[in-house]
Amino acid sequence: MKILRINMNEDAPVAKFEDLGDYQGLGGRAITSAIISKEVDPLCHPLSADNKLVIACGLLGGTAAAMSGRVSVGCKSPLTGGIKEANAGGQAGQVMGRLGIAAIVLEGKPKGEDTYKIYISKDGVKIEKDNTIKMLPNYELVEKMKKEFGEKIACVSIGPAGEMKLSGASVAITDMELRPTRHAGRGGVGAVMGSKGIKVIVLDDAGTTPRQPKDAEAFKDANKRFVAGLQKHPVTGQGLPAYGTNVLTNIINEVGAYPTYNFKEGRFAGARKISGEVEAELEKQRGGNPTHGCHRGCVIRCSGIYHDKDGNYLTKQPEYETVWALGGNCGIDDIDKIAMMDFLCDNYGVDTIEMGATIGVAMEAGLLKWGDADGAINLLHEIGKGSYLGRIIGNGAAFTGKAFGVERVPVVKGQALPAYDPRAIQGIGVTYATSPMGADHTAGYSIALNVLKTGGFVDPLKPEGQVDLSRNLQIATAFIDSTGMCLFIAFALLDQPDTNQALVDMINAFYGWNMKDTDVVEYGKKVLKFERDFNIRAGFTKQHDRLPRFFYKEPIPPHNTVFMVKDEELDQLFNW
Amino acid sequence: MKVTVKLFGGIKSDKEFQKNEEGNIIFEFSEPITLSQLIEFLKLNKKPFIVILNGIIINDLSTKIKESDEISLFPPIAGGRLF
Ligand code: SF4
Numbered sequence: 001m002k003i004l005r006i007n008m009n010e011d012a013p014v015a016k017f018e019d020l021g022d023y024q025g026l027g028g029r030a031i032t033s034a035i036i037s038k039e040v041d042p043l044c045h046p047l048s049a050d051n052k053l054v055i056a057c058g059l060l061g062g063t064a065a066a067m068s069g070r071v072s073v074g075c076k077s078p079l080t081g082g083i084k085e086a087n088a089g090g091q092a093g094q095v096m097g098r099l100g101i102a103a104i105v106l107e108g109k110p111k112g113e114d115t116y117k118i119y120i121s122k123d124g125v126k127i128e129k130d131n132t133i134k135m136l137p138n139y140e141l142v143e144k145m146k147k148e149f150g151e152k153i154a155c156v157s158i159g160p161a162g163e164m165k166l167s168g169a170s171v172a173i174t175d176m177e178l179r180p181t182r183h184a185g186r187g188g189v190g191a192v193m194g195s196k197g198i199k200v201i202v203l204d205d206a207g208t209t210p211r212q213p214k215d216a217e218a219f220k221d222a223n224k225r226f227v228a229g230l231q232k233h234p235v236t237g238q239g240l241p242a243y244g245t246n247v248l249t250n251i252i253n254e255v256g257a258y259p260t261y262n263f264k265e266g267r268f269a270g271a272r273k274i275s276g277e278v279e280a281e282l283e284k285q286r287g288g289n290p291t292h293g294c295h296r297g298c299v300i301r302c303s304g305i306y307h308d309k310d311g312n313y314l315t316k317q318p319e320y321e322t323v324w325a326l327g328g329n330c331g332i333d334d335i336d337k338i339a340m341m342d343f344l345c346d347n348y349g350v351d352t353i354e355m356g357a358t359i360g361v362a363m364e365a366g367l368l369k370w371g372d373a374d375g376a377i378n379l380l381h382e383i384g385k386g387s388y389l390g391r392i393i394g395n396g397a398a399f400t401g402k403a404f405g406v407e408r409v410p411v412v413k414g415q416a417l418p419a420y421d422p423r424a425i426q427g428i429g430v431t432y433a434t435s436p437m438g439a440d441h442t443a444g445y446s447i448a449l450n451v452l453k454t455g456g457f458v459d460p461l462k463p464e465g466q467v468d469l470s471r472n473l474q475i476a477t478a479f480i481d482s483t484g485m486c487l488f489i490a491f492a493l494l495d496q497p498d499t500n501q502a503l504v505d506m507i508n509a510f511y512g513w514n515m516k517d518t519d520v521v522e523y524g525k526k527v528l529k530f531e532r533d534f535n536i537r538a539g540f541t542k543q544h545d546r547l548p549r550f551f552y553k554e555p556i557p558p559h560n561t562v563f564m565v566k567d568e569e570l571d572q573l574f575n576w
Numbered sequence: 577m578k579v580t581v582k583l584f585g586g587i588k589s590d591k592e593f594q595k596n597e598e599g600n601i602i603f604e605f606s607e608p609i610t611l612s613q614l615i616e617f618l619k620l621n622k623k624p625f626i627v628i629l630n631g632i633i634i635n636d637l638s639t640k641i642k643e644s645d646e647i648s649l650f651p652p653i654a655g656g657r658l659f
Contacts, residue, residue: 234625234652243585250584254648256631272598277584453626454652457635558631 001102001211006118006127008196009049009108013116015125020102025511027059029085029481030527031103032074036083037530042538046078046188047165047195049109055092055156055171055201056104058484062097062211064219065506066227068484069093069295071156071173076538077187079167079354079396080413080438083534085481086189087442089294089303090173090182091154093484098208110197115163119149121204133199135160137347137384138172138180141200146178149202155180157200159349161383162190166394167414168354169194172346175294175303181316182294185351186440187415188396211510218509222502227299229499233492235454240302240488241291245320246276248419248447249328255451255460256558257424260328261370262360263410263417266424266556270333274323279335280304287311300488306339315343318352321441324419325356330363331370337377344380350394355380357397357416365404413438413544422547422563423556425450425460429563430470434545434573436531442487444473448494455494463564471573475524482527483507525576532574542571579603579645581618587649590619612637614647624649 002017022038023031032054044050053075060068071093077084096104099120110116115134119126133141138159145155154174161169169190172180184190213219230236239247249271252258256266272278280290286307293301294316304317318326318339326341327333345352359376362368368375382390392403397416401409410417415438422429427446435443446469450460458465480487485503493500500517508515515523535544551563581601583589593601603614611627611634627634628648629641641647 239585239652247585250648251626251628251650254582254584254628254631254650255633275584277586451626451633452652453633457633460633 001100003103003105004101004120004125005105005107006125007107008110008116008198011111013110013127015127023102027061027102027482028056028070028072028484029074029087029478030523031056032072032085033083033527033530035103035105036074036076037534040076042076042534044076046076046081046192051076051192051195053106053189053192053196054103056102057093057096059482059507060510061093061484062095062099063213063510064210065223065510066230066297066299067486067489069297070481070484070486071096071184072481073171073184073189075189075192077189078165078191079188080415082413082438082538082540083436083531084187084189085437086171086184086186087481087487088171088173088182088184089298089486090175091295092156092173092203094296095154095203095205097211098205099203104201106193106196106198109195114197115199116197117199118201119204120201122207130199135163138349139347142174142178142180145200145202149204151178152204152206153178154203155200156203158190158193159347160386161349161394162194163199164386164391164394165191165194166350166383166391167191167399168350168358168394168396170349170351172349175316176296179316181346183346183351185353187437190349213510214512215509219506222505222509225502226499226506229496229502230299230489230492233496233499235491236300236488240300243276243280244290244302244304244317246279246318246323248320249275249323250277251451252420255424257421257451257460258324258328259410259417259419259421261331262329262364262408263421263556266421266558268328268333271328273333274327274335274338276320279306279317282335283307283317290317292317298486300486302488309336314339315346318342321419322352322356325353326359326376329356329360330376332373332376333371334373337373341377341380344377344384348380348384350383353418354396354416355393357410358393358400361397361401361406361409362393362404364408365406367404408550410548411439412547413540415439420447421556422551423561424559426463426563426565427458427460427466427469429547429551430466430565430570430573431474433547433570434470435474436528436535442477444470444477445487445490446470446473448473448491454491461559461561463566463569466565467569467573471576474528475521477524478527479520479524482523528574545570577605577643579641579643579647581614582646582648583620584648585651586622587624587651588621590621608640608642610638610640611647614641615649620649622651625652626650
């Protein structure tokens with residue numbers, strides 16, 4: 001495996017392959033965070049030539065391992081000012097792996113205003129100026145790439161939001177149907193790609209073969225046990241395939257942790273109408289599909305295809321956090337309009353969570369009424385148009401809150417809180433507060449134990465045990481994000497030690513390593529250390545590891561609790 | 577005594593019950609009963625894995641229910657990953 005460095009500083013951009021060197025043994029989030037931590041000046045401006053954008057497949061990317069196609073996108077984040085790893089599904093990870101590329105590092109910054117596209121195949125790298133693709137939305141862009149390079153490609157691209165360098169901009173990855181539906185959404189990674197002048201990276205694996213393990217027999221056997229374990233577990237084998245992630249709407253609402261009206265209440269009256277159960281039923285009725293994988297090799301298939309009322313493709317099945325952000329959080333209970341917003345976010349290239357939280361803040365400011373779905377859709381179109389208002393919204397909740405003088409702004413380190421209220425689920429509050437990523441549920445998904453009872457149970461309404469819980473999950477997640485595995489495997493790993501062992505065996509068989517459980521923990525800690533260390537050098541202190549004050553002062557109904565984990569306890573998270 | 581029972585994630589009851597306008601079961605009983613007795617009475621197609629009583633997750637199914645309680649039942653489910 002190689003690192004591909006593309007330097008945009010020169011008059012003609014230069015591509016160079018390098019050995020992994022110091023980064024040997026690192027994949028996914030481990031390699032993006034290592035490169036950013038070692039090579040990027042933590043005090044640089046995120047949109048400057050000194051920042052780098054790293055796109056990496058995982059340790060098992062491009063192999064025959066199930067679930068191994070996730071991609072990590074890393075940089076210094078324009079949204080948080082800290083390190084960022086945004087994780088996405090789609091086809092790019094597998095294709096990169098098969099091309100022998102562990103990481104693509106975009107460096108420097110072009111002098112002019114030209115737009116570039118990059119084509120990578122087994123025969124090499126072509127970097128071309130192409131101003132005909134400037135400001136194209138993602139769907140149109142991918143259509144154009146298909147015409148130019150054929151149907152067997154995977155695209156990594158930005159929409160107009162990335163080109164405008166907005167802090168809510170995402171990097172889109174195409175799925176199996178070659179649609180730009182899977183996004184490295186969080187932290188404004190799309191803006192950094194935009195600052196490099198790169199609109200799209202087209203990956204073509206024609207003529208390549210899967211990466212070969214050191215011990216083929218042991219690898220095959222471990223993969224088999226791993227897949228059987230996923231299929232046996234009720235969540236990864238049944239729950240997720242049937243309803244997708246949006247099955248969470250009802251349960252998070254029932255436990256009173258569904259942030260509604262910009263985090264004012266913990267229950268939404270319209271929740272059932274926008275739940276995964278309703279979504280899956282509509283998809284079946286309209287000829288969509290509720291059970292679909294976001295990349296080849298996914299055996300859980302939590303994704304889906306959402307059709308409009310006339311039976312035409314509208315978007316991929318909107319995820320729980322998307323439906324919450326653009327739905328319940330804004331008092332919107334029309335699933336078709338939410339699906340339309342999901343499409344618009346994907347097309348213009350913005351993070352659905354950040355945009356939903358931002359529209360919630362705009363509603364709080366009185367810019368539009370709670371529940372005004374058409375108004376929300378218009379705001380997203382403003383981003384596409386690049387109007388001044390659109391640029392404010394596209395820069396996220398914190399920026400919009402400032403622009404309109406709003407006090408209640410749900411962000412940590414500048415990044416919007418996702419779909420679980422930390423006053424009703426205390427464990428997730430610890431993750432939001434302490435993750436080097438800013439408020440990010442995936443960084444240490446305490447919901448698994450606080451609500452879903454996978455891997456045990458920790459009472460969500462009490463502060464006790466939440467720091468330990470979040471710490472252990474953050475460490476495990478940092479490892480899983482480095483393997484290229486979808487984090488959803490964790491539900492089976494938490495409950496089934498033999499499935500956990502199968503994953504470790506698979507990595508060992510592939511690389512000829514001898515990793516044990518303790519090494520897995522050390523690996524995860526190493527990744528978090530890269531990240532934490534970068535943030536400290538970027539100026540972050542323990543005061544940044546806190547939730548906004550209203551979470552400590554305003555009780556949320558129905559439980560009427562506040563966030564109760566003490567500051568001193570939060571400060572112990574990284575003391576292991 | 578009357579309680580409201582909400583079924584989610586494909587859980588269904590084989591029996592006919594009175595329902596409210598949201599489609600939730602209105603369950604009536606005279607003697608005090610426990611959650612596990614209630615679940616038995618309901619004759620469900622799947623065993624509930626997560627039992628929520630008035631917004632609180634209950635692990636001890638010998639907990640008694642009382643007038644106006646709200647019970648929500650879920651199979652094993654999960655989600656939560658972005659994209
Ligand atoms: S489980 Fe869902 S998110 Fe994970 S790889 Fe499969 S389709 Fe993608």
